[in-house]
Amino acid sequence: MFCLVWPCIASEQPTWVEIENTVYGAKSDERGPIGGGNGYVNIIVKGDYIVKDLDELLKALSKAKAGQTVFIPADTVIDLTARIYIEEVVLDVPQGVTLAGNRGHGSSKGALFTSDALKTPVMIRASGPDVRITGLRIHGPNPKRYMEHHRRSFGEGGEGHKYYYKLPTSNGITTKYPRLEVDNCEISGFSHAGIYLMTAEGHHIHHNYIHHCQYQGLGYGVCHDTASSLIEHNLFNWNRHSIAGTGRPGNSYVARHNIELGISLSHCFDMHGGRDRKDGTDIAGTSIEIYNNTFRSQQTPIVIRGVPEDKCEVRHNWFMEHSGSLEAVRSSGKTKVFSNAYTNEPKAVK
Secondary structure: OEEEEOOOOOOOOOOEEEEOOEEEEOOOEOOEOOOOOOOOOOOOOOOOEEOOOHHHHHHHHHHOOOOOEEEOOOOOEEEOHHHHHHHOOOEEEOOOOEEEOOOOOOOOOOOEEEOOOOOEOOOEEEOOOOOEEEOOEEEOOOOOOOHHHHHHHHOOOOOOHHHHOOOOOEEEEEEOOOOOEEEOOEEEOOOOEEEEEOOOOOEEEEOOEEEOOOOOOOOEEEEEOOOEEEEEOOEEEOEOEEEEEOOOOOOEEEEEOOEEOOOEOOOOEEEOOHHHHOOOOOEOOOEEEEEOOEEOOOOOOEEEOOEOOOEEEEEOOEEOOOOOHHHHEEOOOOEEEEOEEEOOOOEEEO
16 A cells, blocks of 8 residues: 655655555655745844845855855845956855845745856855854756757867867855755756755755756766765756765765756766776765655666765655666665665565
């Protein structure tokens, strides 16, 4: 016996299934709907600084102290294109400061940050630990795949990376410091990564809608270098890899209760191995846990491209377009795939 449970998002498909009293797939929690927005409970509606344009924002961020909030009201649009292109402006958020909009409060879509400059190395940077970025729309300059550019770069007679990187890349949010929290945001259109976790531990990425980060060759929703994170209750769509990692030692993540909505350029959740880095190892990160996620994409949901130092566990997921573990997960070792549900008429495989 199984029952289907319908989501709290605009969709015609369920997000989780219960089979013999066990839940498979992504389920919302007490904080609100998967993907955030209307119904999210931890929305900020005021701040120590209230700003409505870029100059006010830069001034507030230069003054804000740990424990304070810089708030951008609903319907505010801050276009950073010219200042990024000319001055290489970055929104640096200091240690312990919250940068907030009110996405999901009433009819608010959240204040919008945008850049049309293809060379947007980073739009928002957490410049210390314990930064929170919440309730904002963060739209980058490049939602495209650029398949022909990739073929010209790496096809027969191509110049490889030298030619490929002549087209600039972009990042939405980056950090080298611990415990970055990004929640209740809509993040899209970044050719390298919507969120780039470069180093440090304790990052928490939750209740966001992250989409159209799909530049061929890069294109990550959330990307790790040597960082570790908890990634939960997010909606992903139109990314190349929604979650990715370099696979260097120390690179770990837990991904739970996320929904892959259906369109993916390549496999959805990823961890690189030593062969990708050409470092003479087969290491694919330290620890990976992937459980209670729902995958609607026809692309391979999970690829672990080497052997984790500790473990990789894939369990209690619902692979709606795949009939078994060999279709749903590719790995090289130390990866346990067990107790998942498959296809639109699910039956759990223990």
